[in-house]
Amino acid sequence: xxxxxxxxxxxxxxxxxxxxxxxxFSVYVYKTVKERFMLRKTRRTExxxxxxxxxxxxxxxxxxxxxxxxxxxxxxxxxxxxxxLLLSTKTPSFHLSRFIHAISLVExxxxxxxxxxxxxxxLPRLRKWYLLWYALSxxxxxxxxxxxxxxxxxxxxxxxxxxxxxxxxxLTFAWVNMDAALKASSAISLQQELQEDV
Numbered sequence: 001x002x003x004x005x006x007x008x009x010x011x012x013x014x015x016x017x018x019x020x021x022x023x024x025f026s027v028y029v030y031k032t033v034k035e036r037f038m039l040r041k042t043r044r045t046e047x048x049x050x051x052x053x054x055x056x057x058x059x060x061x062x063x064x065x066x067x068x069x070x071x072x073x074x075x076x077x078x079x080x081x082x083x084x085l086l087l088s089t090k091t092p093s094f095h096l097s098r099f100i101h102a103i104s105l106v107e108x109x110x111x112x113x114x115x116x117x118x119x120x121x122x123l124p125r126l127r128k129w130y131l132l133w134y135a136l137s138x139x140x141x142x143x144x145x146x147x148x149x150x151x152x153x154x155x156x157x158x159x160x161x162x163x164x165x166x167x168x169x170x171l172t173f174a175w176v177n178m179d180a181a182l183k184a185s186s187a188i189s190l191q192q193e194l195q196e197d198v
Contacts, residue, residue: 047073076100082108085115085194095190102187115194123184130181134174141170 051069063080071077074096078086085108086096099106099115105123109116117123144167151159 044073074100076103079108089194095194098186098190098193102183102190105183105187106190115191117187117191123188127181127184127188130177130184134177134181137170137177138174141167141174144170 047069051073054065054069066080066083067078070083078100082099086092086099089095105118105121107116107118108114144163148163148167151163
């Protein structure tokens with residue numbers, strides 16, 4: 001059915017015949033991706049039901065099952081100590097999502113469970129460096145993108161690939177630094193909120 005509709009549209013608009021397989025492939029990819037998202041949503045709902053059932057039983061002390069349920073639901077492997085600390089707060093879902101975002105910078109330590117910055121990093125300073133690199137590389141990438149027409153008119157087609165690679169690299173570097181700055185911000189705010197919460 002989709003093939004007939006797409007073929008009729010291609011003939012009506014007078015597009016090249018190569019668009020038919022491309023359009024069919026696009027429809028197939030869309031259906032596959034949609035099915036995977038729906039399956040993932042269903043799986044997450046089932047896992048959440050299992051989590052609720054697990055934690056409704058007060059005497060349940062199986063750490064392996066607890067860790068695996070959290071891994072299955074959130075996609076990040078957390079230790080039982082980390083789960084216990086985050087669930088003991090006033091807003092566990094909020095703190096859990098912040099912890100998962102900043103997991104490369106923070107860890108749980110101490111006999112009374114507490115949040116600690118890994119390798120004694122100076123997170124506010126680190127965040128400023130990441131933001132600086134984000135601004136510099138992002139601006140450079142955007143400036144190169146805006147000057148593309150002028151450069152291509154002077155250098156010609158031989159500069160297309162290197163110019164595109166340079167723009168893509170700078171914008172990717174900007175994105176990586178922005179993500180790192182957001183992780184540092186999450187770690188800083190999580191540490192402050194957990195100190196206030198306890």
